[in-house]
Every structure is written in C-alpha cells, then in structure tokens.
Amino acid sequence: MRTHWFTPWLYVIPALATLVFFLIYPSFNTLVISFFGPQSEKLVGFANYIYCFTNEIMLSAFRNNLLWVALFVPLTVFLGLILAVILDRVRYESLVKSIIFMPMAISFVGAGVIWKFVYSYRPTGSAQIGILNAFLTFLGRQPIPWLIERPWINNICLIIVGIWIWTGFCLVVLSASYKGIPRELLEAARVDGANEYRIFWKITLPLMKPTVAVVATTMFINVLKVFDIVYVMTNGAFSTEVIANRMYKEMFIFRNYGRASAIASLLLLFIIPMIIINVQRFREQEAFR
Amino acid sequence: MARVTLKKVTKKFKEVVAVDNISIDIEDKEFAVLVGPSGCGKSTTLRAIAGLEEVTSGEIYIAERLVNDIPPKDRDIAMVFQNYALYPHMDVYNNMAFGLKLRKLPKEEIDQRVQEAAEILGIEKLLKRRPKELSGGQRQRVAVGRAIVRKPKVFLFDEPLSNLDAKLRVAMRAEISKLHDRLQATIIYVTHDQIEAMTMASRIFILNEGRLQQAGPPLEVYKAPANLFVAGFIGSPAMNFIPSRLLKKDSSYFIDAESFLVKLPSDFYPSISSYEGKEVIFGVRPEDFHDKQFYPEGTADNTIKAKIEVIEPLGDEVLFYLLCGEHSLIAKLDSRTNKRVGEEIEVVLELPKTHLFDPKSEKTIV
Numbered sequence: 001m002r003t004h005w006f007t008p009w010l011y012v013i014p015a016l017a018t019l020v021f022f023l024i025y026p027s028f029n030t031l032v033i034s035f036f037g038p039q040s041e042k043l044v045g046f047a048n049y050i051y052c053f054t055n056e057i058m059l060s061a062f063r064n065n066l067l068w069v070a071l072f073v074p075l076t077v078f079l080g081l082i083l084a085v086i087l088d089r090v091r092y093e094s095l096v097k098s099i100i101f102m103p104m105a106i107s108f109v110g111a112g113v114i115w116k117f118v119y120s121y122r123p124t125g126s127a128q129i130g131i132l133n134a135f136l137t138f139l140g141r142q143p144i145p146w147l148i149e150r151p152w153i154n155n156i157c158l159i160i161v162g163i164w165i166w167t168g169f170c171l172v173v174l175s176a177s178y179k180g181i182p183r184e185l186l187e188a189a190r191v192d193g194a195n196e197y198r199i200f201w202k203i204t205l206p207l208m209k210p211t212v213a214v215v216a217t218t219m220f221i222n223v224l225k226v227f228d229i230v231y232v233m234t235n236g237a238f239s240t241e242v243i244a245n246r247m248y249k250e251m252f253i254f255r256n257y258g259r260a261s262a263i264a265s266l267l268l269l270f271i272i273p274m275i276i277i278n279v280q281r282f283r284e285q286e287a288f289r
Numbered sequence: 290m291a292r293v294t295l296k297k298v299t300k301k302f303k304e305v306v307a308v309d310n311i312s313i314d315i316e317d318k319e320f321a322v323l324v325g326p327s328g329c330g331k332s333t334t335l336r337a338i339a340g341l342e343e344v345t346s347g348e349i350y351i352a353e354r355l356v357n358d359i360p361p362k363d364r365d366i367a368m369v370f371q372n373y374a375l376y377p378h379m380d381v382y383n384n385m386a387f388g389l390k391l392r393k394l395p396k397e398e399i400d401q402r403v404q405e406a407a408e409i410l411g412i413e414k415l416l417k418r419r420p421k422e423l424s425g426g427q428r429q430r431v432a433v434g435r436a437i438v439r440k441p442k443v444f445l446f447d448e449p450l451s452n453l454d455a456k457l458r459v460a461m462r463a464e465i466s467k468l469h470d471r472l473q474a475t476i477i478y479v480t481h482d483q484i485e486a487m488t489m490a491s492r493i494f495i496l497n498e499g500r501l502q503q504a505g506p507p508l509e510v511y512k513a514p515a516n517l518f519v520a521g522f523i524g525s526p527a528m529n530f531i532p533s534r535l536l537k538k539d540s541s542y543f544i545d546a547e548s549f550l551v552k553l554p555s556d557f558y559p560s561i562s563s564y565e566g567k568e569v570i571f572g573v574r575p576e577d578f579h580d581k582q583f584y585p586e587g588t589a590d591n592t593i594k595a596k597i598e599v600i601e602p603l604g605d606e607v608l609f610y611l612l613c614g615e616h617s618l619i620a621k622l623d624s625r626t627n628k629r630v631g632e633e634i635e636v637v638l639e640l641p642k643t644h645l646f647d648p649k650s651e652k653t654i655v
Contacts (some may be wrong), residue, residue, distance in 0.1 A: 184374035187341050191445075192388035192435070193362040202387070206378045 027268065034261035038254075048262035058263075061241040064155055068223045068242065071159045072166075077216050079163070080170025081208070084178045085200060087171075097175065101168035108165065112232030115161045119146035119233075150239040158240060161229050166222065170215050177211035178204065210281060217278045221271055243267055291317050291352045291365075291442035291475045293338060298347030300333050307333040309499035310347070315477060315492075320469050322478045322490035326522070330499040331479045332447055338477060339368050339445050352442050362391075367436035368445040371452065373428045375420040375435075381407075382416040385435045399438075406437040409468070426457045433465070437472065446478040450485065462488055483523050487511065495519050512642075517651040520572050520644060526608065529618045531571040532648065535564045544571045544645075548614020552590035554641050560655040561645060569654065572644035575608065578620035579637045587637040597630050609634070 037044050052058050083100065087093045103111055120130030121143055128134040133143035146157045181204060189199045205212070227244035234240040236249070243263060251260035293315040300308040308330040315321045323331040336342040338349060340361035349356050356364050367388075375384050382403055389399045407413045410430040420428055429449060436444055446465070450458045466489050469476050480486055486493050487507045495502040495510065495518075503515040514520035520528045533546035542553045542561060553561070561569075581587040595611035595618060602608075607626060611618045611634070620636055628634045645654040 182372065182374065184370045184372055185376060187339075187361075188368070188370060188374035188435075189376075189387070190341065190361045191339055191366065191368045192439070193391040194387075195360075195362065198391065203376060 030261045030268075031265050033257055034265045036258050038256040038258055040257055044258060048258045049266075051259060052262055052266060057236075057241055058246060060151075060239050061236075061243050061246045064151075064239070064241060065224060065226070065243050067155055068159055068162070068226055069220060071156070072162050072223045072226075073216060073219045075159075075163050076166045076170045076219050077174075077212060079167045080174045080215065081205075081212065083167070083171045084175035085204065087175065088178060097168075097171060100171055103165045104168050106165075108228035109232050111161060111165050112229050115157075115164070115229075116147075116233050119157055121145040121148065147234050147240075148238050154234065154238055154240050158229055158233060161233070162223070162226060165229075166219060170219065173215050174208065174211060177208050181207050210284075213281050214278065217274050217281070220274050224267060224270055224274075292350070293321075293443055293475060293477060294348075294350040294353075295334070295338070296348040296350070298334070298337060298349060299345045300330070300337055300342060301345045306499050308337065308344075311496070311499070311501050313494060313501065313504070315475060318473055318475055320466070320476045320478065320489060320491040321494060322480060322486040322492070323494045323496060324480055324483055324486035324522075325496035325502075327481055328498075329496040331481075331496050334496070335368075335445050335447055335477060335479045338443075339366055340364050365442045366445055367439045367441040367443075368447065369432045369436050369449045371448040373420070373432040373452075375428055375431055377420050380417050380419055381412065381423070381431050381434075384420065384431055385438050388435065388439045402438045402440075403434075406434040409437065409471070410434050425453055426461070429453060429461060433468070437468075442475065444472075444474055444476045446476065448480055449478075450480070451482070458485075465489065484525060487523065493523075495522060497522075514644065514653060516653055517570065517572075517646045520646070520653070524574055524576075526575050526619045526621070528572045528574050528644075529616075530646075531573070531616050531618070533569060533571045535561060535567060535569050535645070537565045544569075546571060546614070546616060548616060549593040551593065551638055551640060553643075556641075557645070557655045564645070564647075564654060568648050570646040570648050572646060573618075573638055574642065575619045575621040577639040577642045578609075578618075578622060579639065580622045580626045581635040581637050583623050583625060584637045587635070591638050591640050592635055593638065594633055594635055597628055597632055597634055600630055611636070 033040050034048050035043060035045060087096055090096060106114070117129070118131050120128070121133055122128055124142060128137050128143055130146075132146065136143055144153070147154045185203060185207070186199055189203045194202060225244050226242050227248065230236060230240060230242050230245045231248065236242070236245045244267065247260050247263040247267065250256045250263060293313075295311055295313040298308055298311050299306065311330070311334060313321075313334075323334060325331045333342060337344050338351070340356065340359065344357065351364055351366065376387065379387065385403045385406060386399050389402060394402075403416070404413070407416060410433060412427060412430050412434060415423060415427060415431070420431070423431065429452075432449065449465075450461050453461060462485060465478075469489075478485075478489065490507050492504060493507050493510050494504045497518050503510055503519045510519060511523050514523060514528075517530070521530065531544075531546050533544050536543040536545045536550075541555075542558060542565075544551050544553060579587075581592055593613055595613035597609055598612050598617075599610035600607060601610075602624065605624055606621050607624050609620045609622055609626075609628075611620055622636070626634070646652065647654055
C-alpha cells in the first residue's frame with residue numbers, strides 16, 4: 001500500500017499539538033515574560049536575569065543547588081548501586097528492598113515533616129523532642145540546631161532527606177539492571193581470577209553503565225528542581241534557599257512574574273543539556289539492540 | 290601433575306540432593322567426560338570442582354591439594370561455559386586477556402599468549418571484534434581461547450557444544466579432541482550427549498540421579514554396562530529391553546520372552562545359574578540384530594520373527610521398528626534388506642553380545 005507523505009503526520013499531530021499547546025507555548029511565553037517587569041506591563045530587558053546573577057539570595061540558591069548536585073546525585077546512585085549488588089546476596093532481599101523503597105511512597109511534604117521532627121531543636125536545657133538531639137543530650141552533649149547551623153550542616157541535613165527518599169528508587173532500577181547480567185558472566189570472571197571487587201569494577205559496572213547513566217541524569221534533573229523538602233523544612237531560611245523555591249516565592253509571594261519567569265527559564269536552560277544526554281543515551285541503547 | 294580427585298562429594302540444595310556421595314579419580318592428562326541426563330548432577334559436580342558451588346560434604350583435590358576452601362580464582366582451573374559467558378563489553382582480545390591481566394602478566398607475554406591461542410583456534414582476524422559481532426561457532430572458539438591462554442592445570446567444559454548446530458558440533462568435537470592432544474592437560478567435560486562422550490573421552494563417568502553409575506573407557510562401558518541405566522543410556526538408538534524369563538532345558542539356558550525363545554551361549558552359564566526360572570531383563574542392542582538373509586549364522590536357536598512397523602533409512606544402515614509378540618524392538622539392519630512395512634522379517638540375534646539384567650536391583654547379570 002502506498003502511503004501519502006502526510007500520513008505519518010496524521011498520527012503525530014495529536015501528540016504534537018498537545019505538546020505545543022501545553023509545553024512549547026508556555027515555555028516560550030515564560031521566556032517572553034522574563035523580559036518584562038513584575039506585572040508584565042513594562043519591558044525591562046535583561047534586568048531580571050541581571051538580578052538572578054547579582055542578588056545575594058539568588059547566588060546562594062545557585063550555590064546550594066550546586067551542593068545538592070554534588071552530594072545528592074553521586075550518593076543516591078552510589079548507594080543504590082552498592083545496595084543492589086549487596087542485597088542480591090541477602091535472603092530477605094525483597095523485604096529489605098521494599099523498606100528502602102518505602103520513602104518513595106510517602107509524599108515529599110510528609111517526608112519533610114517527618115525529618116523536621118528528627119532534626120527538631122530546642123534551646124539547651126529544654127526537653128529535646130527531635131530524636132537526634134535527644135540522643136545527643138542523652139550522651140551529655142550540646143544539642144545542635146540542625147536546620148539553622150549554616151551554611152553546611154543545615155544544607156547537608158536537607159540533602160540527607162533527599163537521599164533518604166530517592167535511594168530506594170535508584171536501588172530498584174539498578175537492581176533490575178544488575179539481575180539482568182547473566183550469572184555465568186560473573187562466574188566466568190570468578191574462574192578467570194577476579195575477586196568480587198574486581199568483578200564489580202570490570203564486569204558489573206561496565207555492563208550496568210547505560211542504566212547508571214539514566215538513573216544519574218534522572219537524579220540530576222530531580223535535584224535541579226528540588227523544592228518540596230526545602231519549602232517544608234526551612235523555606236529557604238538560614239542560607240538554604242534553592243532555585244525552585246526562590247521561583248515559587250517570586251511568583252506567589254512577591255508576585256514578581258518577570259523574575260519568577262527568568263528563574264524558570266534559567267532552570268530550563270540548565271536541564272536541557274541533561275535531556276540531550278539522556279536522549280543520546282537512549283538512541284545509543286536502541287542502536288545496541 | 291594435575292589429578293582431580295573427588296572423595297565422597299555430596300551437594301544438597303535445601304532438601305534436594307544434586308550430587309550423592311560421588312567419588313571420582315581423574316588422572317593427569319585424562320579427558321574425562323561426565324555424562325548423564327539433565328538433572329543427574331553432572332553440571333553441579335563440575336561447578337563444585339570449579340569452586341562455583343560449595344559442597345555439602347566430601348573433599349575435592351586438584352593436583353593433590355585439598356581445594357574445598359580455595360576460591361575458584363586460586364584453583365588453577367579454566368572453565369568453558371555452555372552459553373560461552375563472553376564479556377559483551379570487551380573485544381575478543383580483551384576477553385581472552387582478562388584473566389592474564391588480572392594475574393598481572395607482562396604485556397608482551399599476554400600478547401604472545403593471546404596470539405598463540407588465536408592461531409590454534411583460527412580466530413586471529415576476530416581479535417578486535419565484540420562478542421555480539423561473532424557467530425555461535427566463533428564465540429565458542431573465543432570461549433575456548435579464553436581458557437587456553439590461562440594455561441591452567443585443569444580445563445572444565447560445561448556442555449560447550451550444546452548451543453551449536455549439528456554440523457558445527459561434530460567439527461568442534463574433533464577440534465577439542467585435537468586440542469587435548471596438543472595441550473596435554475587434564476580435561477573434565479560435561480555433556481548430556483552420549484555420542485560426544487563416546488567420541489571424545491578417554492574415560493566416561495556416567496551419572497544418574499546424583500550418583501555415579503559407571504566409570505571406564507568408552508568402549509568398555511558400551512560393551513559391559515554395569516546396570517540397566519548405563520545400558521540404556523550409552524548407545525544410539527538405545528538398547529532394547531525385553532522382560533522375560535530364564536529357562537533351563539537339557540542343561541542349556543534359554544531366554545523365554547513368550548513370543549520367542551533363544552538359547553544363551555554357554556559362557557553365560559556360570560553367572561546366570563542362580564536366576565533359573567526367574568524373571569530377567571534381556572538386553573539387545575539394535576546393532577546386534579541381523580537380517581537372516583545376509584547373516585549365515587542364523588539358526589533356530591538365535592532367530593526370531595517380527596513384524597515391521599516403521600522403517601527409517603539412515604543411508605548405510607536402516608532402522609527397523611519391529612513388533613515381536615508384545616515387544617517393540619528397534620533393529621539396525623543391513624541396507625540391502627528389502628522388506629516393507631507390514632511384512633514379517635526373520636532377524637538373528639548376536640547372542641554373545643546380549644545382556645541380562647536383574648529386574649529388581651537393575652544390575653547387570655551378564
């Protein structure tokens with residue numbers, strides 16, 4: 001049967017139209033708004049972008065996001081990977097995996113509330129309701145204001161919450177990939193003279209590379225958009241601001257559409273390279289098949 | 290010296306006994322084949338020798354050294370797996386060099402060994418390719434090459450030819466035999482294919498249900514099977530088993546299978562006298578039947594009549610599926626036999642080559 005040149009388009013158009021209407025157009029519009037003033041009535045040129053790169057809180061948000069990327073991405077992927085390999089040898093593997101995956105089932109706001117209690121701080125002398133400080137005072141130490149102590153401790157405390165939530169996801173995906181490696185390959189390596197450490201680096205990891213890359217880029221995109229945890233636990237106070245939370249504030253608290261749009265556009269700009277890498281990976285994998 | 294000795298080795302998976310009290314002694318430079326139907330414990334035995342399975346009890350010695358607690362990498366063995374188990378992310382060269390690199394051999398020596406093995410196997414031109422760019426036969430060669438370069442004391446082959454097509458399998462069979470002559474190493478080879486076992490082995494070890502049934506040179510096992518299982522397993526098509534009764538008449542012994550009566554040779558008598566009047570299983574290999582037309586030794590005492598049910602010409606020989614009374618028999622006869630399906634044929638049994646088995650213990654009587 002002959003197909004007309006536009007026949008494929010007929011199939012693509014519904015999806016494409018939806019995408020254009022709900023994604024491309026709003027993105028483009030956001031970009032336009034970012035060059036206007038707070039209520040979009042006056043063209044201000046690059047003023048909003050200049051604000052983003054000069055304002056102290058914005059700079060601290062960028063810095064904190066970098067810290068998130070530097071800690072959150074490697075740790076979630078690394079923990080997921082190690083756990084996937086180790087749990088494979090554990091008897092109650094699925095039970096342990098379910099427990100580690102559990103935080104994914106809790107809303108991020110809920111997780112934030114839980115951890116706010118864990119980190120809770122009362123001045124020295126009063127009863128500590130947070131488990132960490134209760135433990136410290138039990139040991140006779142001074143309680144630590146976990147979420148206030150800037151700039152490292154409080155940010156790291158927030159990042160730990162993120163890791164707690166997302167490690168389970170990394171674990172489950174990576175574990176599936178690990179189980180896809182034929183056992184005979186690992187046995188062949190064992191007979192060939194490799195110890196478990198070598199097998200991990202020379203056989204397991206290279207074979208899992210495509211999955212690790214996908215998980216890592218997904219985590220990277222996740223972390224650039226990090227919002228809920230920060231919003232619930234500190235709302236950006238004490239130098240814990242992040243880009244997405246700042247965008248939310250500009251938009252809904254300060255009603256400055258121009259600035260919010262500028263931040264949103266920047267965030268999109270940062271994520272694009274990752275998307276491209278992911279698409280390329282996907283194509284490579286398809287070609288591999 | 291690379292003797293491999295198993296002493297009372299048992300391997301249990303929870304309640305299932307995969308290997309049941311097996312003792313095997315494989316000499317240096319021997320080509321030992323472990324053969325048996327699937328689930329007989331042959332692969333588990335091999336994996337235990339490799340160190341990939343811990344044994345439940347018993348001892349394994351490689352080159353006179355107890356290896357029970359020694360990890361695979363320190364046992365000085367190389368293994369070829371059924372699915373080749375080539376590392377997909379490495380090219381052929383690196384697949385073969387992997388074990389040598391782990392042993393930190395100098396680069397020149399690695400190069401030299403890989404080249405040498407590649408030449409032996411005829412894969413010099415494939416060294417830069419990835420496993421997925423190779424055919425099944427080529428992958429098999431690489432897998433063997435990966436074992437050769439290591440120059441181990443013992444080679445372990447786990448059904449290495451079962452994924453190849455029939456023609457390639459025959460060719461590789463001969464090549465592996467040649468390789469054994471050339472390498473002068475101990476080889477332990479696992480297969481479910483009795484033809485592979487017969488053609489390659491210097492000694493066959495037949496396993497069933499986790500137990501060693503018989504060990505010996507291929508022809509010895511073929512000619513003198515220790516029990517009903519071995520008799521049925523070795524040889525193709527399988528030996529015919531005919532439930533019958535041992536009769537004594539005029540100081541001669543006869544096999545009475547109701548539909549026929551044949552007289553046993555006199556050298557059988559010392560071993561069978563205690564079975565007089567009892568049930569026995571009479572075993573005749575298909576190749577020990579002969580068409581009376583072309584076999585002058587046919588007499589009334591060794592000839593039976595049967596109806597032809599199916600004819601399968603193999604070229605030089607023809608398989609006849611016969612029905613003699615209630616017994617279905619397979620006979621491999623001369624291709625000149627001109628009988629047709631449905632006709633009756635007279636076949637002569639080469640009685641000195643037949644066997645009798647005890648129906649209860651399943652052991653060979655004679």
